Amino acid sequence: MNDSSRFGPYGGRFVPETLMAALEELEEAYRTIVPSEPFQREMSFYLREYAGRETPLTFCRNMSDDLGCRVYLKREDLLHSGAHKLNNALGQALLARSMGKTRIIAETGAGQHGVASAIAGAVLGLNVEVFMGTEDMARQALNVARMRMLGARVVPVKSGSRTLKDAINEALRDWVTRLSETHYLIGSVVGPHPFPAMVRDFQTVIGEETRRQILEKEGSLPDAIVACVGGGSNALGMFVPFLSDEVLLYGAEAGGEGLEGNHGATLCAGRPGVLHGAYTYLLQDAFGQILESHSVSAGLDYPGVGPEHSLLKDCGRVLYRAVTDAEAIDSFLYLSRKEGIIPALESAHAVALARKLAVYQQKNDILVINLSGRGDKDVAQVASLMGSSL
Amino acid sequence: MTASRIADAFQAREHPLLVACTVAGDPDYEASLGIVRELVASGGDIIELVMPFSDPVADGPVMQQAAARALSSGMNTDRLFCLIRDIRSEMDVPLIILTYANIVFQRGISRFYRDAAAAGADGVAVADVPVEEAGPFRAAAAAAGIDHILFASQTTSEERLSSITEQAGGFIYLVAAMGVTGVREEIDPGILSCVKEVKRRSGVPVVPGFGISTSGQIRAYAAAGADGVIVGSAIVGEIGGHAGDRENLLPAVRRVMNRIRPDALRED
Numbered sequence: 001m002n003d004s005s006r007f008g009p010y011g012g013r014f015v016p017e018t019l020m021a022a023l024e025e026l027e028e029a030y031r032t033i034v035p036s037e038p039f040q041r042e043m044s045f046y047l048r049e050y051a052g053r054e055t056p057l058t059f060c061r062n063m064s065d066d067l068g069c070r071v072y073l074k075r076e077d078l079l080h081s082g083a084h085k086l087n088n089a090l091g092q093a094l095l096a097r098s099m100g101k102t103r104i105i106a107e108t109g110a111g112q113h114g115v116a117s118a119i120a121g122a123v124l125g126l127n128v129e130v131f132m133g134t135e136d137m138a139r140q141a142l143n144v145a146r147m148r149m150l151g152a153r154v155v156p157v158k159s160g161s162r163t164l165k166d167a168i169n170e171a172l173r174d175w176v177t178r179l180s181e182t183h184y185l186i187g188s189v190v191g192p193h194p195f196p197a198m199v200r201d202f203q204t205v206i207g208e209e210t211r212r213q214i215l216e217k218e219g220s221l222p223d224a225i226v227a228c229v230g231g232g233s234n235a236l237g238m239f240v241p242f243l244s245d246e247v248l249l250y251g252a253e254a255g256g257e258g259l260e261g262n263h264g265a266t267l268c269a270g271r272p273g274v275l276h277g278a279y280t281y282l283l284q285d286a287f288g289q290i291l292e293s294h295s296v297s298a299g300l301d302y303p304g305v306g307p308e309h310s311l312l313k314d315c316g317r318v319l320y321r322a323v324t325d326a327e328a329i330d331s332f333l334y335l336s337r338k339e340g341i342i343p344a345l346e347s348a349h350a351v352a353l354a355r356k357l358a359v360y361q362q363k364n365d366i367l368v369i370n371l372s373g374r375g376d377k378d379v380a381q382v383a384s385l386m387g388s389s390l
Numbered sequence: 391m392t393a394s395r396i397a398d399a400f401q402a403r404e405h406p407l408l409v410a411c412t413v414a415g416d417p418d419y420e421a422s423l424g425i426v427r428e429l430v431a432s433g434g435d436i437i438e439l440v441m442p443f444s445d446p447v448a449d450g451p452v453m454q455q456a457a458a459r460a461l462s463s464g465m466n467t468d469r470l471f472c473l474i475r476d477i478r479s480e481m482d483v484p485l486i487i488l489t490y491a492n493i494v495f496q497r498g499i500s501r502f503y504r505d506a507a508a509a510g511a512d513g514v515a516v517a518d519v520p521v522e523e524a525g526p527f528r529a530a531a532a533a534a535g536i537d538h539i540l541f542a543s544q545t546t547s548e549e550r551l552s553s554i555t556e557q558a559g560g561f562i563y564l565v566a567a568m569g570v571t572g573v574r575e576e577i578d579p580g581i582l583s584c585v586k587e588v589k590r591r592s593g594v595p596v597v598p599g600f601g602i603s604t605s606g607q608i609r610a611y612a613a614a615g616a617d618g619v620i621v622g623s624a625i626v627g628e629i630g631g632h633a634g635d636r637e638n639l640l641p642a643v644r645r646v647m648n649r650i651r652p653d654a655l656r657e658d
């Protein structure tokens with residue numbers, strides 16, 4: 001296999017033999033169709049005219065005053081669908097259509113990727129089936145209803161921990177049985193090659209816009225950028241255009257109850273191994289059985305992480321920190337009240353880490369937070385967690 | 391390398407060999423040992439012992455539930471090798487381990503194969519390691535003097551099939567259904583000609599598995615030239631059905647073996 005399937009020692013293609021032909025077909029399409037002029041033209045049409053790119057880079061006066069540095073939010077919450085996931089869903093759905101596929105399957109945790117896939121399927125005329133753990137269906141009921149309105153079928157997954165990890169298992173199992181008509185539209189920079197590279201490429205528009213926007217507004221690059229890391233797609237899409245710049249890059253992982261309790265902080269507390277087709281950091285026991293993760297945020301509740309993040313951790317280019325459930329909920333309310341923006345619980349992890357890092361910033365330092373999604377989907381959950389104290 | 395039990399079994403065969411599968415520790419360690427005895431006594435020619443993994447993406451519900459039962463009974467890689475040692479102390483049957491990549495990685499690839507060989511296993515197949523990723527696994531198997539078994543399927547390209555047949559140890563595990571493990575009534579259209587093709591190109595025996603549960607299916611594979619068949623979910627489903635009914639567990643395993651055992655076919 002060519003070297004592009006690896007990020008240092010990480011990544012690769014650890015899948016059953018029956019999936020190999022599909023991955024080879026996909027890799028070929030990714031290499032030849034995606035860079036082609038017609039594909040790129042279609043893609044930029046859908047991103048601009050349909051999804052509403054580019055998204056603003058908003059200077060936040062109140063937060064800047066409060067934190068003592070210049071704070072910007074990259075507003076993926078304003079993208080159609082309400083999260084960055086649509087960038088990737090549109091890209092892969094267009095590619096699937098070019099490959100002659102008629103059916104799309106996807107996994108979802110928070111439901112944002114399921115919604116994005118349902119939207120992309122609706123507008124591009126593809127049938128969509130979304131695998132979702134029953135645990136997540138309960139805590140993200142609004143998104144389950146949205147997917148159904150959009151014409152997608154939601155397939156409940158009752159195996160294992162009934163969350164994102166198990167939804168991916170089920171999607172992989174379905175894919176092998178119906179390869180010829182089906183594309184597996186994976187929702188993050190995880191899975192076997194070429195998914196991690198392809199999803200990264202479709203999300204890099206976030207960082208490219210941010211770079212251009214900050215240079216226009218400030219005339220210089222940011223001092224630090226913060227993004228949350230579940231599988232790691234919004235973070236990688238933001239980070240990649242800044243990798244060779246002198247910009248501090250921070251990933252906020254799901255600290256759950258704290259690293260001594262249940263959490264989803266794979267890079268902070270895990271060890272390399274193989275899950276879902278890639279060699280990457282994982283939460284696992286001494287014998288290699290995968291542990292159940294925990295996070296208040298369904299989108300970060302995953303015991304693995306994209307393999308490119310594993311390399312970025314090892315070489316020290318990105319610093320990963322755990323943010324607890326309590327800190328995330330606190331920042332969910334903070335951003336809502338300070339700036340009038342209700343963030344997704346996932347994105348609230350990035351806000352929380354930024355607030356901690358602000359201590360180290362000077363007055364003129366520029367801090368960019370990737371606001372990966374909006375929080376409507378989480379309102380009911382946070383309200384019930386807060387109870388009467390809200 | 392000393393002559394392998396796997397190669398000897400295929401060389402001496404008078405009928406297609408029955409590779410009988412069970413999950414180590416399902417429903418618990420002691421029962422597993424009894425099940426392996428029963429599988430051998432009732433016509434299993436090779437034992438495929440599954441080391442369960444928490445996230446078995448190649449498996450359907452029957453094998454998933456068996457893995458969950460085994461893990462909750464406390465099965466782990468240390469105990470797997472104890473179980474193999476216990477089996478080896480009373481039986482000479484060829485035995486392979488089937489597992490997933492992370493189980494092997496976490497023990498250390500070399501150490502896993504060394505421990506497998508020392509316990510008495512004859513081969514290892516790793517469900518999520520295609521030939522492209524198999525280098526370190528094959529090297530470790532060679533160093534330990536056992537076989538690393540590779541997979542092929544109907545969708546395997548010409549090019550890839552060449553490298554699989556070149557590098558295969560023991561036998562080729564031909565994935566006979568496009569999907570996950572689980573009992574199927576039918577045979578995939580196209581699979582019989584695939585058996586013939588792989589058989590024509592392979593220097594090692596070719597053994598289909600996935601979805602096989604009837605003597606009719608076995609007859610069809612044998613006629614296409616298969617050197618054996620792997621029966622998994624049909625056996626493991628019986629074990630699951632009697633996990634809470636230990637008295638009838640072994641008789642149930644015997645019944646399913648009697649229904650499918652290929653040497654009985656010759657008397658038809």
Ligand SMILES: Cc1ncc(COP(=O)(O)O)c(C=O)c1O
Pocket residue numbers: 083084085109110111112113187188189228229230231232233234235298299300344346347372373374
């Ligand atoms: C708003 C939002 N942000 C972040 C994530 C985490 O995914 P990733 O790390 O791939 O960006 C999700 C996943 O569902 C999400 O919905």
